[in-house]
Amino acid sequence: MARAKATKIKRPKKSAGNVVEILESKRPLTALRTFLANIGETPTVQEGQIALGAAQLALAGDDPDAAALIDLVLAHWERFPDRSGFHAEAFLNNAFEADGDPARLERVLMYATASGIDLVTEEEPVPAIPVRIEPHVRPVRAALDALIADLGKLGQPATRNPPASLDDVLAAERTRQIQLPNDYRALLTITDGLAIWDNTFFATTDYQSETRLAQDAREYIAMSSRYAGIDACVPIANCGQPNDWLLYDPLGHVRRGAPGYVLMLNADELPLDDLVAALDRIGRVAADILATN
Numbered sequence: 001m002a003r004a005k006a007t008k009i010k011r012p013k014k015s016a017g018n019v020v021e022i023l024e025s026k027r028p029l030t031a032l033r034t035f036l037a038n039i040g041e042t043p044t045v046q047e048g049q050i051a052l053g054a055a056q057l058a059l060a061g062d063d064p065d066a067a068a069l070i071d072l073v074l075a076h077w078e079r080f081p082d083r084s085g086f087h088a089e090a091f092l093n094n095a096f097e098a099d100g101d102p103a104r105l106e107r108v109l110m111y112a113t114a115s116g117i118d119l120v121t122e123e124e125p126v127p128a129i130p131v132r133i134e135p136h137v138r139p140v141r142a143a144l145d146a147l148i149a150d151l152g153k154l155g156q157p158a159t160r161n162p163p164a165s166l167d168d169v170l171a172a173e174r175t176r177q178i179q180l181p182n183d184y185r186a187l188l189t190i191t192d193g194l195a196i197w198d199n200t201f202f203a204t205t206d207y208q209s210e211t212r213l214a215q216d217a218r219e220y221i222a223m224s225s226r227y228a229g230i231d232a233c234v235p236i237a238n239c240g241q242p243n244d245w246l247l248y249d250p251l252g253h254v255r256r257g258a259p260g261y262v263l264m265l266n267a268d269e270l271p272l273d274d275l276v277a278a279l280d281r282i283g284r285v286a287a288d289i290l291a292t293n
Helices: 013-023 028-038 045-060 066-075 086-098 102-114 134-153 166-176 182-190 204-208 212-223 275-291
Strands: 158-160 194-196 199-201 234-238 244-249 260-265 268-272
Touching (some): 013 028, 028 066, 045 212, 066 086, 182 275, 212 234
Antiparallel strands (some): 234 244
């Protein structure tokens, strides 16, 4: 049986607080069960979105109670006002991806079929990135040193971490099941994570565990499903605001071109040539803003 690609949810702003409360509780399953028990026999559309949104994100985060969570939501399925919209499709897709029990999968497929939702989709393969960091180490180091020096003159110190080994970088990729571009692999072997001005770059630990930066990136990508292909993007850095991110787009769909870096600035996307270009841009923008203050 073909497996579905996980589809993450776009949460409505009004329901975000409730979703976060459920997800950040010690037992999201218990919190969701309590929420469903308290909303009445006929939930509003927004209440249904909260329940499905919290369940979908919990499944996307590999919730250990995935089977029980799926059973709970399916038990209440007929109560939800919108069982064929985006939120319903997102939950069913992630439920189909998260669980391997044949009987449960059959139930998920049954509800999806009744709602006119096709869960069996083919994932577009991500091109392999052979490991070859040597050509990138020197230019990335030079761009980083120049950026740190320029912003240091403007009173903006950088926080650099000890370098990671290439083996550590590749282990982080295996853990997250991603591929990093070679110039970012090179950066991690120079500094394993970086904070400079308003920009916080991922370290290997951010790819290997659910740090705050990793959670913020996952939620941003989940809320940005209007961009086709963004689910395949790899977060590289947060650029100061909740909706400003540097991503690596391995399929080129968000960039509308070849694979590469894309800077997401709220509702706009800006393709960048490489990591050196991204570092250079930080320096230029920071100089323009800080020089006028």
